[in-house]
Amino acid sequence: MTEVSTNWPLERVADLNAFYGDPRGSDGSVGVEWYHENMDIWSPPYPMFYSDGKHTPLHHLSVHKKCLVVFDAAFKDVLETLGHDYIVEKRLNISGGSFCYRLERGGSRLSVHSWGCAIDMDPQHNPFPHHWVANRGFIDMKFVGIMQRHGFDWRGDLEHHDIDPMHFQLCRHVF
Template structure:
C-alpha cells in the first residue's frame, strides 16, 4: 500500500498504517479527528519523533517501515487478546456455534465457491505454488472477501510476509477433528489456516507467530466479520480462523 494508492485516500492510508503498528485511531473513515491525532502523537512519542500530531514525511516514512523492525507495541494501545469476538462490530454476520453448523451450513463439502485472494499467497508446504483463490462455503464467502481486503489494505507486502499471512495452510478439507469423531470446521469450508509451521496446533501465545502484537489488526479484520480465532479465545491453534462460534 502506498501513500498515493488510487483506491485509498492518504487519510485512510494513514489510519490503516497506524492500526497496523498498534495505534488504532478507531474506524478507518478518512477523517483526521482527535482520535487519529492522538494515535499519531502516541506513535511519534514511542519512536522518538517530535510530538506534534502531524503526519509529515518523517512520520510517513516511519509508518512505512516493516512492523518487525519497530520497537515493541505499547500493550495499552491494543485490545485484550482474550476479549470475546462475539462482542465485535454490531454490523457483523452472526455465524452459528460449532454444535449447530450442520443445521446452518448443510452437509459437509457442499455449497462451495472460490474466493479470490487480493494479495500474493503460496502453499505453506510448497512455496513454489501460488494460491490465487481458496474454496469456502457460499454463506461465508462475502465476509471472507471483506476480511481479506481489509488485511490487504492494513498490511504492506513485507508485513504480510513477516506475519506469514502469505502462507496458506488450507480451507475446505472434509475430515474428522484430530483425535475425535466430529467433523472439522474445515469440512464445511468455514475455516482457514495461515502459516501452520510457525503456529503449531498446541502452541500458545508464548511461541505462536500470530499471537504477537502486530497480528492484532489481522484478527480484528476477521472478528469484525463474525469469524473467531481459537488462539485469541483458547490460546491454541493460532493458525486457524473460523466462521463458527465456540
C-alpha cells in the same frame, strides 16, 4: 446474491449442519451434491502460498458460499490496512488452506474445515496444539483484530487459553 450472516452458528455439528447444510455423503466422503450447491471459489486479494515449504501459489480456495463475501472483505481489509510488505514479513500470505473434508485432529467428529467456513494461517509457526505467545513468531495480532472485526472466531483466543492459533472460523467456538 448470498446473504451475509452476522450471527454465525455455534461450533456444534447440529448447528453447523442447520446453517451450512450437512456435508456428509452416503459413502463417508463429502456429499457431491452438497459440495456443488454450497461451495464457491474464493480468490485472495493478494498472493498467497500453501504452507508446503515449496512456495506453491494458492490462486483459489474453496469456501462456503455463505462465507465468500466475508472472506473477501476481511482479506481485502488486511491488504488495505497492513500493506503487502507487512503481510509478507508477518507470513500472512501463507495458508494451510480452507475447505478440507476430514475429522478433527485426534477427534471423531468432522473438522469445521469440512463446512468450508475456516482457514488456517501459517501453520508452521502457529502449530496446534500450542498457546499463542508474544514475540515468538506467532500470528500477528493486528491480523487477528481485522479478522475478528469481520466476524471470524480466532482459535488462539488468549482469554480462553485456546490452542489453535493458526485457525480462523466463521462459527462460534464453544468453550
